Amino acid sequence: MGFDMSAIHLKDLNIFYGDTQVVHDVTLDVAAGESFALVGESGSGKSTILKAIMGLAPDWTGAIEVDGKPRSHGPDRAFSRQCQMVFQDPYGSLHPRKTIDATLAEPLLIHGLKNRDARVVELLGEVGLDARFRFRFPHQLSGGQRQRVAIARALALEPRFLLLDEPTSALDVSIQAEILNLLKRLRKERGLTYLMVTHNLPVVAFMCDRLAVMRHGRIEEIASAEALKTGALATPYARELYRLSNPEETAEEQP
Amino acid sequence: MSPKTTGLSAWLTDDAPASRAQANLGRAYDIFRRLCRNPLAALGMAILLVLVICAAFAPWIAPYSPIGQDLPNRLLPPSAAHWMGTDELGRDIFSRVVHGARLTLLIVGLVAVISAPVGLILGAVSGYFGGWVDRILMGITDIFLSLPKLILALAFVAALGPGIENAIIAIAITAWPPYARLARAETLTFRAAEFVQAARLAGGSHARVIGLHILPLCTSSTIIRVTLDMAGIILTAAGLGFLGLGAQPPLPEWGAMISRGRAFILDQWWVATMPGFAIIVVSLGFCFLGDGLRDVLDPKSGDKA
Amino acid sequence: MSLLDIQNLTVTFPTPRGPVNVVDGVSLTLGQERLGIVGESGSGKSMTGRAILGLVRPPGVVKADRMAFEGQELQGLSDRAMRKIRGARISMVMQDPKFSLNPVMTVGRQIEEALRTHESLPRRALKARVAEMLEAVRIHDPERVMDLYPHEVSGGMGQRIMIAMMLIPRPRILIADEPTSALDVSVQGQVLDLIDELVRENGMGLMLVSHDLHLVGRYCDRVMVMNAGRVVEVLDAKNLHAAQHPYTKGLLAAVPRMNETRAELPTLDRSQWAST
Numbered sequence: 078m079g080f081d082m083s084a085i086h087l088k089d090l091n092i093f094y095g096d097t098q099v100v101h102d103v104t105l106d107v108a109a110g111e112s113f114a115l116v117g118e119s120g121s122g123k124s125t126i127l128k129a130i131m132g133l134a135p136d137w138t139g140a141i142e143v144d145g146k147p148r149s150h151g152p153d154r155a156f157s158r159q160c161q162m163v164f165q166d167p168y169g170s171l172h173p174r175k176t177i178d179a180t181l182a183e184p185l186l187i188h189g190l191k192n193r194d195a196r197v198v199e200l201l202g203e204v205g206l207d208a209r210f211r212f213r214f215p216h217q218l219s220g221g222q223r224q225r226v227a228i229a230r231a232l233a234l235e236p237r238f239l240l241l242d243e244p245t246s247a248l249d250v251s252i253q254a255e256i257l258n259l260l261k262r263l264r265k266e267r268g269l270t271y272l273m274v275t276h277n278l279p280v281v282a283f284m285c286d287r288l289a290v291m292r293h294g295r296i297e298e299i300a301s302a303e304a305l306k307t308g309a310l311a312t313p314y315a316r317e318l319y320r321l322s323n324p325e326e327t328a329e330e331q332p
Numbered sequence: 333m334s335p336k337t338t339g340l341s342a343w344l345t346d347d348a349p350a351s352r353a354q355a356n357l358g359r360a361y362d363i364f365r366r367l368c369r370n371p372l373a374a375l376g377m378a379i380l381l382v383l384v385i386c387a388a389f390a391p392w393i394a395p396y397s398p399i400g401q402d403l404p405n406r407l408l409p410p411s412a413a414h415w416m417g418t419d420e421l422g423r424d425i426f427s428r429v430v431h432g433a434r435l436t437l438l439i440v441g442l443v444a445v446i447s448a449p450v451g452l453i454l455g456a457v458s459g460y461f462g463g464w465v466d467r468i469l470m471g472i473t474d475i476f477l478s479l480p481k482l483i484l485a486l487a488f489v490a491a492l493g494p495g496i497e498n499a500i501i502a503i504a505i506t507a508w509p510p511y512a513r514l515a516r517a518e519t520l521t522f523r524a525a526e527f528v529q530a531a532r533l534a535g536g537s538h539a540r541v542i543g544l545h546i547l548p549l550c551t552s553s554t555i556i557r558v559t560l561d562m563a564g565i566i567l568t569a570a571g572l573g574f575l576g577l578g579a580q581p582p583l584p585e586w587g588a589m590i591s592r593g594r595a596f597i598l599d600q601w602w603v604a605t606m607p608g609f610a611i612i613v614v615s616l617g618f619c620f621l622g623d624g625l626r627d628v629l630d631p632k633s634g635d636k637a
Numbered sequence: 638m639s640l641l642d643i644q645n646l647t648v649t650f651p652t653p654r655g656p657v658n659v660v661d662g663v664s665l666t667l668g669q670e671r672l673g674i675v676g677e678s679g680s681g682k683s684m685t686g687r688a689i690l691g692l693v694r695p696p697g698v699v700k701a702d703r704m705a706f707e708g709q710e711l712q713g714l715s716d717r718a719m720r721k722i723r724g725a726r727i728s729m730v731m732q733d734p735k736f737s738l739n740p741v742m743t744v745g746r747q748i749e750e751a752l753r754t755h756e757s758l759p760r761r762a763l764k765a766r767v768a769e770m771l772e773a774v775r776i777h778d779p780e781r782v783m784d785l786y787p788h789e790v791s792g793g794m795g796q797r798i799m800i801a802m803m804l805i806p807r808p809r810i811l812i813a814d815e816p817t818s819a820l821d822v823s824v825q826g827q828v829l830d831l832i833d834e835l836v837r838e839n840g841m842g843l844m845l846v847s848h849d850l851h852l853v854g855r856y857c858d859r860v861m862v863m864n865a866g867r868v869v870e871v872l873d874a875k876n877l878h879a880a881q882h883p884y885t886k887g888l889l890a891a892v893p894r895m896n897e898t899r900a901e902l903p904t905l906d907r908s909q910w911a912s913t
């Protein structure tokens with residue numbers, strides 16, 4: 078196999094909010110089937126890149142191609158079946174007045190897909206949620222359960238690409254482990270391509286094949302997960318991040 | 333672990349509802365239960381229930397015809413035969429007040445049905461799109477808001493001609509701007525929410541996002557506001573009736589009845605007082621219910637216990 | 638003598654399904670040391686901290702056999718007496734500085750207020766103390782920062798300002814409730830190092846609440862593991878990796894490592910210690 082074909086291709090991407098430019102000259106390629114991480118401190122423009130790909134940050138220049146097709150500057154129906162996004166905050170990403178059933182059926186309804194009832198049950202099963210959650214409201218679910226619903230919603234249209242914006246940073250470590258396992262399993266079963274934002278390097282080591290380290294809206298370095306695991310990073314900033322997020326090592330350094 | 337409640341209540345409060353209908357009914361039941369726990373809201377509901385019953389069964393409740401004149405028995409004080417006395421044409425005031433409930437309900441109902449959706453949609457569209465759409469729509473809203481309601485309603489009735497239909501239209505025209513403001517403010521808080529973005533990313537159109545995702549979140553505050561405004565609407569309608577621009581005789585509209593009773597206010601106090609009393613009680617009923625709804629529906633002020 | 642001595646603390650909330658003990662018979666003592674409290678969210682960590690400060694709101698009910706600060710029983714103290722202790726003697730740093738700082742008051746004023754309610758000082762001395770404190774939390778240009786409003790400072794700086802505010806009355810105990818969960822890794826380390834240093838220099842007691850075992854292990858002397866309102870076990874931080882209880886082991890194993898080779902992360906088998 079090998080990651081030869083570029084599935085997500087960004088070239089000289091500059092993204093603006095009004096007059097301020099928050100992403101500068103970002104170029105990167107994610108191969109089909111790959112899991113690619115964007116890491117860096119908050120405010121470095123990671124979420125903004127995902128939003129630009131999805132069409133939620135419409136003010137950009139450069140090139141964005143997904144699966145060989147250039148992206149428009151807004152969300153569009155055809156693209157939504159190809160690529161979906163999971164947001165960071167499991168408390169903000171589900172409509173508070175809609176049952177889980179309504180949330181999961183919505184994308185199916187928009188695209189006029191058949192067998193909605195069966196699909197909703199199937200989706201719940203796939204993300205490891207019991208069918209009795211189906212007609213509950215979000216406030217009756219825990220954070221981890223909500224994030225599972227958000228993942229199920231993203232999978233409803235059977236996209237081949239998932240953009241994940243810090244999917245576990247609002248969750249406990251014990252719940253994080255469950256969600257990471259789920260994401261890993263889904264990728265394997267469905268051959269998904271992930272572009273995942275996180276600020277947690279060990280999560281990258283567990284989940285991803287490659288990573289891009291971002292700072293102030295620019296990519297500092299692109300490295301492989303192997304390089305990350307051994308700390309063989311090229312730039313000083315990336316090495317600093319590595320040092321700060323390696324608890325075992327720092328613990329030993331302590332007097 | 334929990335004491336099992338039985339029957340319908342258990343079905344409604346089930347933690348894991350088995351169908352969409354059960355989930356939604358469960359939510360409605362929860363709201364109803366919490367309303368009942370608030371004594372003032374329960375009183376408000378009781379008053380409005382009486383109003384609805386009066387309106388629905390007016391011919392059976394009222395002992396006399398609301399328009400049948402009986403000149404020998406004019407201006408009788410309250411008695412066993414005429415609970416609220418009779419007016420200057422010998423009509424039984426109690427019967428007229430009971431029949432007037434229909435008009436009152438018609439007026440507040442129609443005004444709410446016309447103005448609330450108009451306000452909601454304008455406000456939500458304005459807040460959702462922002463930019464020049466927002467500036468234009470809110471400009472119009474502000475013009476309406478800056479004029480006193482009763483004066484504006486008067487102007488419209490004067491232009492359209494007196495009559496109950498025109499009064500309803502005039503009141504509705506003056507009632508929507510606050511709802512538009514409210515809906516816009518609420519929309520601004522949800523516009524950038526992730527669940528709205530997720531709906532867009534699923535391929536949903538702007539109309540769908542506004543209609544199915546944003547509006548349902550603005551409705552509870554609008555329902556609260558409309559309920560609280562009902563008192564004002566009733567008073568405006570009564571005001572128009574009092575000025576002779578609303579319901580026309582012999583319709584038993586409460587405001588018009590007060591207006592007729594004005595001539596006898598010192599000697600035959602009941603003619604003006606009885607419909608006035610009805611107006612106050614119903615207005616208070618709406619206020620109590622609105623207050624209770626606010627505690628129950630508004631997640632910011634009410635606790636979720 | 639220990640700074641804090643708590644025996645059999647219980648916090649109860651009424652729910653539609655009957656009363657629930659969200660903190661259930663917790664006992665702990667705290668000396669001039671750093672005690673970590675870990676557990677999943679909802680395990681009652683914050684509630685324990687709030688109960689100590691008398692901040693549990695009705696309908697919550699706090700009961701304890703003993704809850705003593707420097708030998709003085711805290712239960713039954715008047716609101717006034719409690720306010721004197723809270724802030725001045727025991728301080729708490731909350732998770733998100735955005736919700737704990739007053740948005741319409743400058744940072745400098747807020748820190749001054751925190752000091753003034755506990756100590757009366759002349760204006761000039763007040764200012765000097767505030768500047769000194771801001772420097773202690775490694776804000777290098779205190780004069781400028783004092784005039785900023787909370788929305789004008791970054792998350793990490795906001796948290797440092799919170800810490801300055803909490804430490805300026807020189808309390809004996811600092812309760813830090815997930816002080817860095819809202820911050821980046823790079824800033825997290827700085828803030829925790831800072832708390833650590835200030836606590837050690839001043840001989841204070843620290844209660845560090847977190848859901849991250851590794852982090853607590855790194856910054857504390859002892860670790861108390863909580864689940865469903867109960868203490869699962871208390872360990873020396875040094876021996877954290879030799880934890881015996883399956884819940885603690887489960888929490889430790891669930892964290893991904895930098896040199897990760899596992900294909901799947903072990904997850905907690907909740908059925909085993911789900912609260913009854």
Ligand SMILES: Nc1ncnc2c1ncn2[C@@H]1O[C@H](COP(=O)(O)OP(=O)(O)O)[C@@H](O)[C@H]1O
Pocket residue numbers: 094099117118119120121122123124125126
């Ligand atoms: N809607 C917006 N309008 C204006 N600026 C924004 C908006 N969203 C994000 N920003 C700014 O863009 C920069 C990058 O933000 P973001 O992509 O969210 O960072 P990250 O996800 O890496 O934490 C930040 O400085 C942030 O303040």
Ligand SMILES: Nc1ncnc2c1ncn2[C@@H]1O[C@H](COP(=O)(O)OP(=O)(O)O)[C@@H](O)[C@H]1O
Pocket residue numbers: 650651652659676677678679680681682683684685
């Ligand atoms: N007002 C309340 N009514 C009922 N239960 C509450 C209330 N406040 C908190 N709880 C419950 O107390 C438990 C412990 O909460 P908390 O101490 O905040 O947990 P932690 O800080 O460990 O995440 C939670 O299960 C929570 O649901």
Ligand SMILES: [Mg+2]
Pocket residue numbers: 123124125242
């Ligand atoms: Mg982000």
Ligand SMILES: [Mg+2]
Pocket residue numbers: 682683684814
């Ligand atoms: Mg907590």
